[in-house]
Amino acid sequence: MPKPAVVLILVITMIPFITLLSSAPPSGPRKMRARRLHRHLTFDPLVDKLEPQINDDVHINVHAFWKKMREDDGMLKDYFTEEGSLNTEQRLRHLFAILDQSPKDGFLSFGELDVWNKRQALDRLMYITERRMSVHDKDENGEVTLSELLWNIPEAKRDWNDKEFGEPGWWKDLFECADEDGNGSLSELELNDLVHPEDSKNPKVQAWFLREKLSEMDVNEDGKLSFEEFRDRTHSIFTYAHDFETKDVSPMDISAIKKFQELDVNKDKFITPEELKPVIHQLHPGEFSYATYYTKYLMHKADDDKDGKLTLEEMLDHPQEFYDAVFEEGQHNYHYGEENDYGNHDEF
Numbered sequence: 001m002p003k004p005a006v007v008l009i010l011v012i013t014m015i016p017f018i019t020l021l022s023s024a025p026p027s028g029p030r031k032m033r034a035r036r037l038h039r040h041l042t043f044d045p046l047v048d049k050l051e052p053q054i055n056d057d058v059h060i061n062v063h064a065f066w067k068k069m070r071e072d073d074g075m076l077k078d079y080f081t082e083e084g085s086l087n088t089e090q091r092l093r094h095l096f097a098i099l100d101q102s103p104k105d106g107f108l109s110f111g112e113l114d115v116w117n118k119r120q121a122l123d124r125l126m127y128i129t130e131r132r133m134s135v136h137d138k139d140e141n142g143e144v145t146l147s148e149l150l151w152n153i154p155e156a157k158r159d160w161n162d163k164e165f166g167e168p169g170w171w172k173d174l175f176e177c178a179d180e181d182g183n184g185s186l187s188e189l190e191l192n193d194l195v196h197p198e199d200s201k202n203p204k205v206q207a208w209f210l211r212e213k214l215s216e217m218d219v220n221e222d223g224k225l226s227f228e229e230f231r232d233r234t235h236s237i238f239t240y241a242h243d244f245e246t247k248d249v250s251p252m253d254i255s256a257i258k259k260f261q262e263l264d265v266n267k268d269k270f271i272t273p274e275e276l277k278p279v280i281h282q283l284h285p286g287e288f289s290y291a292t293y294y295t296k297y298l299m300h301k302a303d304d305d306k307d308g309k310l311t312l313e314e315m316l317d318h319p320q321e322f323y324d325a326v327f328e329e330g331q332h333n334y335h336y337g338e339e340n341d342y343g344n345h346d347e348f
Contacts, residue, residue, distance in 0.1 A: 088319040107309040117291040143185035177204040198286035210273040224270040231256040
């Protein structure tokens with residue numbers, strides 16, 4: 001059995017590769033948008049299982065960590081080698097048997113892997129929401145009111161007409177969209193829509209998110225996008241066209257023109273929030289979009305014979321891709337039957 005100090009060192013070394021899922025800080029909702037330059041998505045839920053033992057200051061809660069390890073029968077023996085290293089081979093064998101279900105044929109299809117990664121994404125989203133709930137649900141009734149959400153802002157200073165990003169009016173609009181049953185408070189699922197609007201299935205939240213993201217590109221603030229506004233804010237998304245007729249027009253312009261024309265359904269030379277909908281998850285991917293991107297990444301890296309599915313041997317030959325892969329957003333685009341995910345991801 002590995003020594004406690006050795007395993008603790010192992011977990012500490014894993015911290016830089018873990019996507020820290022912190023709740024809203026005690027001061028309340030964040031007012032600055034954080035942009036992710038690198039992504040690390042976890043294939044093995046063990047990584048996410050260990051992460052909650054890390055507090056927001058990125059220090060190990062030693063007592064809680066070892067308590068959790070003792071509670072899970074066989075965790076040390078099954079998860080770590082005698083030297084204290086993570087037993088990736090044993091973990092991959094275990095996980096392969098779990099994932100290989102539809103059908104159970106000795107292969108992992110793109111669909112099987114994608115369902116798994118999206119489940120991990122859902123667990124991460126709900127973990128963040130649960131922590132937000134614990135921070136803002138002051139009366140502990142399982143719901144969050146708007147006043148509880150903005151508990152750190154004195155009522156006298158809540159200007160509901162101020163709809164700038166992160167201001168009371170901005171939060172009020174999003175809150176009302178997330179309040180699906182209209183009872184003035186948010187359940188855990190409704191709060192999840194507020195915390196993660198880019199992954200919401202609520203039509204009102206989706207419409208709010210479209211307006212919000214369009215406004216970030218809308219330089220003249222007329223509620224719609226001209227071609228110039230669209231082109232200037234999507235330059236990192238659309239690839240260069242290889243063939244173009246006019247040398248006075250750059251390849252980037254041609255690619256942007258084509259996409260703009262596709263989106264401009266009513267041909268009025270502007271894009272509305274509704275018309276932007278087909279590409280919103282390319283412009284601003286949510287966790288589920290990233291999960292699919294991660295599936296494409298793993299298939300590209302580990303599918304050695306390029307038959308569109310993974311064997312256990314292929315996974316065992318590429319353990320680093322399942323445990324250590326860190327990649328920049330937009331760095332790779334892989335085709336596995338669905339559109340590629342591009343762009344940057346703004347967070348609250």
